[in-house]
Amino acid sequence: MPTTIILTEDALTDADVQHIADLQTEQPERYRVLVPEDTDSDVVSAIIDHLWSGELREAGEDLVGREPTPDEAKVIAADRLERSLTLLRATGVAADGEVTAEDPVPALAAAVSAEGGPDGVQGVVVVTYPHVVADTLRRDWASRARQKLRAPVLHLYAGTSEIGD
Known part of the structure; x- marks a missing residue:
């Protein structure tokens, strides 16, 4: 059964689901969604990301937040997982998923392996917000997944039609 595996740091939106569908050549029979337990652990990078995006209030909240x-x-x-699955199922496709550990790349590799490896999945999609430090240094989830899987990984920026590197 052709499966598209999605790793996302937040709940997917209607726009995210539409972009994923639009960028695939054919609709998969199943989506498998992975959501990590904690995506806010690197406070310094988060503050830099907010400052780079001009989000001064959010940077301040990260600085004093808990x-x-x-x-x-x-x-x-x-x-986040349940909201994502609800939207994907509304497209008429089966969807399941799981919450992963804080570093989701090993769980992504295991999910791809369970489907028969990179050739056994229809696609791998990583949906994140822009992360200036991680994206620039190629330490973002999509770059790390490409290195680990040795396969194409589509990187979408959440809530936008922008494709990451």
């Missing part, structure tokens, strides 16, 4: 507890992080991730 990290969610492990239990809160699991609840947040489960909610």
Whole structure:
């Protein structure tokens, strides 16, 4: 069964689902969604990302904000996963998924392997917000996934029609 595996740091939006569908040559029979427990752990990078984007208030909130507890992080991730699955299922395609550990790239590699490797999946899509530091240094999830999987990975910026490197 052709599967598209999606790794996302936040709940997918209607726009994200539409962009994923538009960029695929044919609709998959199934989506598998991975959402990590905690995507806000690198405070310095988050502050730089907000400053680079002109989001001064958000940078200040990151500076004085508190990290969610492990239990809160699991609840947040489960909610993001459920909202993403609901939108994907609304397109008429089967969708399932899981909450992963903080570093989701190993879970992504395992999911691809479970489908028969890079040739066994219809596509791998990583949906993130722009992260200036990680994207520039090629330490973002999409770049790391490409290195680990040795396969094409589509990187979309959440809520936009922009494609990352």
